[in-house]
Amino acid sequence: MDLDLALVRAFVATARTLHFGRAAAELNTSQQALSKRIARLEKLLAVRLFERQGGTRLSEAGERFLPAAREALVAGERAIAAVTGAGPVVRIDTWGHLYAPMRTVADAVQELGPVRWEPSPGRDWSSVAGALLRGDTDLGFGRVHPLPDGRDAGLTQRLVRLEPVDAVVSPSHPLAGAHALRPADLRGSVLWCPAELSRLDFLGRFADEFRITRRHDGPNLGLDHLVQHLRTEPDGFTLFPADAPLPDHTRLRCIPLVEPTPLYAWSLAWRESSRHPLLDTLLRGFTEAGRSRRWLDYTPQRDWLPDIDHPKLTVRQAL
The missing domain is CATH 1.10.10.10 (Winged helix-like DNA-binding domain superfamily/Winged helix DNA-binding domain)
Structure with a gap:
């Protein structure tokens, strides 16, 4: 047949x-x-x-x-x-789009030479995990966390970047003039979330860890919608990876967080039973980019990671 x-x-x-x-x-x-x-x-x-x-x-x-x-x-x-001779296409689905995941992928691509990428946006980690398991994509890139009912069973992940997180506030926020803030300093403020908090594992764990009790979430209507709310809410804030670009017109303040510095964990994910032929080459490219840019720097006394991200550090040590 x-x-x-x-x-x-x-x-x-x-x-x-x-x-x-x-x-x-x-x-x-x-x-x-x-x-x-x-x-x-x-x-x-x-x-x-x-x-x-x-x-x-x-x-x-x-x-x-x-x-x-x-x-x-x-x-x-x-x-x-x-x-x-064109080389195989690498299909990669990314999520966490307000945090611009493709900027990290682009930096790693520079270490790889000619690779044909076919990027596609995923709604969230759960939807990308489903696409990986179905074979609809080759790689996923974003923040990986355990899914309910073991829906991510059969998938493998590799931590490739730990990115410091800033607090983003309006110029009218009482703390807008600070050069740096501790997460605990934000307890009197409202955490504005760019989507439903149930879909934002990192923000939920940050708020729980540092006792940010006032939280506001809703549908993901894009960066401009989030910026508009922050401008009009003097006690509101959100979190943004330090190197992620905010448009110049936002007029918002990005303030580094210290004591501790929260880190956002970016990972690659794939289905081990259907490894792309270029996977090992791709992993080497991310590793080289991470070494030259110090993507995986982590000091327990200085930094904060959610507990579920700590096991990823074991793989980091082996790179």
């Missing part, structure tokens, strides 16, 4: 969207042509891959076929790249 990758691609697109029209648009074909490809694949495999009554959903056979189908497409792309 020979699998036609065009048929497999039609199946994977339809499985992702669970909608024949949207899948056809994604593949730049007609819905009729897409349906014919799915029918040919089902005839070839002698199973029904989709249930079509009451909407489109995967059949049991379709659920079993999907992970291997995704891997077949990736293998096909790598085979073509090997022949054309």
Whole structure:
């Protein structure tokens, strides 16, 4: 039995969207042509891959076929790249977008030479973990933390950067004139969160650790929305990685935090059972960038990391 990758691609697109029209648009074909490809694949495999009554959903056979189908497409792309000499594409999903994760990836890329990157935004760590497990992406980059019910089982992570965190306040905040602040100094202020606090593991743990009881969260409406609130709330603050860029027009104050300095842990994540052929090269690139830029400096007496991030330091010591 020979699998036609065009048929497999039609199946994977339809499985992702669970909608024949949207899948056809994604593949730049007609819905009729897409349906014919799915029918040919089902005839070839002698199973029904989709249930079509009451909407489109995967059949049991379709659920079993999907992970291997995704891997077949990736293998096909790598085979073509090997022949054309273009090199394999590295698909990387990032999250924590207000903190500009791609600036760290870009610095590491400089150490790697020509690598074809295909970046994509992920909603959060939970959604990127799902994409890694399904084979929809090769790497994830952001802050990794344990997921409920072991949903991240089968994934491996590598700490690549510990970034100091600043307090960001409006010019009218009572502490706006300080050259540095301790986290405890912020207890009388309101922590403004750029999304629902349940999705912001680091901010939640920071607030618990330093007893920041006044917290305000809501939907993620972007950086400008967060900045607007901070400007109009004289007792509000948020946290921002020290090297992450804030637009010049914000007129906000970024104040270093000390005694201790909170560190934001950036990590790479991947599925160990489906390692990208360039993974070891990529890890070396991040390691070299980290050494030259001192990304992994950590002093327990000076710095603060959430307890769940401490195990990541063991891997750091081995680099």
